[in-house]
Amino acid sequence: WTLSDFEIGKPLGKGKFGQVFLAREKKSNHIVAIKVLFKNQLKQSQAVHQLRREVEIQSHLRHPNILRLYGYFYDQTKVFLILEYAAKGELYKELQKCKYFSEKRSAMYIASIARALIYLHGKHVIHRDIKPENLLLGQQGEIKIADFGWSVHTFNRRQTMCGTLDYLPPEMVESVEHDASVDIWSLGVLCYEFLYGVPPFEAIDHSVTYKRIIEVDLKFPLEPIVSPGAKDLISQILVKDSSQRLPLHKLLKHPWIIQHVD
Numbered sequence: 001w002t003l004s005d006f007e008i009g010k011p012l013g014k015g016k017f018g019q020v021f022l023a024r025e026k027k028s029n030h031i032v033a034i035k036v037l038f039k040n041q042l043k044q045s046q047a048v049h050q051l052r053r054e055v056e057i058q059s060h061l062r063h064p065n066i067l068r069l070y071g072y073f074y075d076q077t078k079v080f081l082i083l084e085y086a087a088k089g090e091l092y093k094e095l096q097k098c099k100y101f102s103e104k105r106s107a108m109y110i111a112s113i114a115r116a117l118i119y120l121h122g123k124h125v126i127h128r129d130i131k132p133e134n135l136l137l138g139q140q141g142e143i144k145i146a147d148f149g150w151s152v153h154t155f156n157r158r159q160t161m162c163g164t165l166d167y168l169p170p171e172m173v174e175s176v177e178h179d180a181s182v183d184i185w186s187l188g189v190l191c192y193e194f195l196y197g198v199p200p201f202e203a204i205d206h207s208v209t210y211k212r213i214i215e216v217d218l219k220f221p222l223e224p225i226v227s228p229g230a231k232d233l234i235s236q237i238l239v240k241d242s243s244q245r246l247p248l249h250k251l252l253k254h255p256w257i258i259q260h261v262d
């Protein structure tokens with residue numbers, strides 16, 4: 001591929017993800033999202049090999065709820081990633097607009113992400129960054145996991161991670177070794193945020209958020225009204241001992257999921 005294969009359109013996501021542009025592949029008329037990364041920026045953050053590894057992983061992933069990476073190309077100064085275009089845009093904007101989602105909508109999203117995580121874990125890939133900002137919506141409203149960091153599987157991610165800590169499980173907050181069950185924890189945090197509009201351990205101050213996560217200080221507000229089934233599912237996931245968290249295949253069989261997801 002080269003840039004001349006594409007007609008470049010409007011910027012998507014207003015530079016939140018670096019620079020991503022709507023684009024049309026001229027021969028096929030296929031609409032894609034093209035992400036532009038600057039080589040010198042990558043070099044500065046020693047991210048070149050990491051990006052290569054990420055591209056290697058992502059280019060082999062095929063799942064309806066994981067955003068496709070179709071390919072990449074580069075020129076003297078830039079690397080271009082050819083990504084799937086998600087027609088209904090960013091999920092976190094939708095959540096801000098609705099304040100919180102219905103139980104049916106939340107359960108459908110959680111089930112889709114659980115299936116994507118079963119697929120990823122089956123390929124020995126831990127996502128480690130499941131949060132609303134990394135989720136997009138396809139044409140039919142289906143949820144798609146995307147990675148907005150230029151690289152998401154770096155071991156030193158936590159230090160480089162800016163923004164919310166809300167999604168970190170205790171073992172990552174305490175910097176002990178962690179496994180795929182960190183994604184299960186994040187799915188529990190996501191489910192809570194879909195239903196209540198805020199993450200469960202949110203606090204003004206990072207140190208308080210840390211403390212609440214480590215203590216699993218889980219409280220369910222009185223508003224909005226959330227069913228006992230949903231609270232039961234969240235309580236089975238947000239468990240400090242990572243080996244005791246509800247496994248993904250059991251999550252898909254939980255009564256609250258079955259009740260809402262055909």
Ligand SMILES: CC(C)CCNC(=O)Cn1cc(-c2ccc3c(-c4nc5ccccc5[nH]4)n[nH]c3c2)cn1
Pocket residue numbers: 012013017020033035051054055058067069081083084085086087088089090136146147148149150151152
């Ligand atoms: C290291 C590399 C292999 C990881 C590859 N993944 C990424 O670079 C993650 N990434 C995806 C995007 C991205 C951002 C926005 C969109 C969109 C999109 N559709 C929209 C519709 C309306 C409004 C905004 C929209 N953004 N579709 N596909 C996207 C893809 C940005 N970064």
